[in-house]
Amino acid sequence: MATQGFEERVRTTYFDALRRRQALHGEVLPVEVAREPVVVDGQIVKPFSHASGIHKPEQLDAALGITTTPPKVRTPPPYDDRFGDDGMFRYHYRTPHKATARARATAAADNEAVRVAYRRRLPLVYWFGVVPNLYRPFYPVYVFGDDPTAQEFSLDLTELGARHLDDLAADEVSRQYRAQIVQARMHQARFREAALRAYRSCCAICSLRRRELVEAAHIVGDADGGAPVVTNGLVLCKLHHAAFDRHILGIRPDLHVVVRHDILAEIDGPMLLHGLQGFHDQKLRIIPTRRTDRPGPDELERRWERFRSAG
Ligand SMILES: [Zn+2]
Structure with missing residues (x-):
C-alpha cells in the first residue's frame, strides 16, 4: 500500500508538470502531452489515460484523474454529467461496460479509487474533453461528496483548493456562481477549439x-x-x-x-x-x-x- 506521503508527492509533482505544460501548449492539452509520465521517488507514474473514465496509476490507492470524453458528432455523451443545486459538478459512478464479473470488479475498483481520494482529501485532475484528443484539465479538484443512491460523486471544479472546501457547505451565495464560473471555462475551451478549427x-x-x-x-x-x-x-x-x-x-x-x-x-x-x-x-x-x-x-x-x- 502506498504511503500518504507518496500520494501527495505524486500530486504536487504532476500539478507542477501540468502548469509547465500549459504554459508551453496553452490551457487545453493534446492527449500525448497529458499522457507524459512523471517521475516521483524514482518511480515512473503514468498520470493520464483517456481510455477510462477514472484513472488510478498502479502505484497509488486514490484516483488521480477523472475524464469526460469529448462529444462525438451524433453520439451522446456516455454519462449524464451535470451540476447539482449546490453548484458542484456531478460525476456518475463508473458502470460495468459488460455484464461480466470482471467488468463489474473493474468498475467497482475505479469507483473505490475515487472514494479513497474523497476520504483522504487527495486532490485529482478532472479532464474535460474539449474535442477529440484535446483536454482541458481542472486541478486541484476535490471530491466533495459521494451519493450511493444517485450513484454520483460531487466534485468542486473551481480549482480553489482544499482550504476553500471547508467553507463551501455554508457558502450559500457562491453556489450558483461556482457552477457559472466552471461552465464558463468549459464553454470557453470549446469556443476556442471550434474557432481554431474554423x-x-x-x-x-x-x-x-x-x-x-x-x-x-x-x-x-x-x-x-x-x-x-x-x-x-x-x-x-x-x-x-x-x-x-x-x-x-x-x-x-x-x-x-x-x-x-x-x-x-x-x-x-x-x-x-x-x-x-x-x-x-x-x-x-x-x-x-x-x-x-x-x-x-x-x-x-x-x-x-x-x-x-x-x-
Ligand atoms: Zn495577426
Missing part, C-alpha cells in the same frame, strides 16, 4: 499560423451578452487581438480591416508599418470555409458601432 489556427487579419500565438476573440464581448459560439468569434494573433479589443483597429461588416485614423498617422518602426497600418482597408485574409462558421452580420454590426464610437 480558421485553421490562423489569425484572420495577418494569417499567422501558430497555435501558441493565436487566440479566439469574441466579436461581441461576454460582458455585452456575446455568446461563446464560433459565429461570434474570430481567431486573431495576440497583437491583432489586443489591437481589436482596444479599438486600434476594427472590422467593418464587409470583413475589411480599418485602422483608427490617429494610428494611421503615426510614424514608428516596421511593426506599426507592416503589422498594423499595412492591413488598413484590406479584406480579412482568413474566412471560414463553412458559411455557418463565418462571423454573424449582427455581431459584426454591433462591434463595428462600438469601434466607430470609440474612435
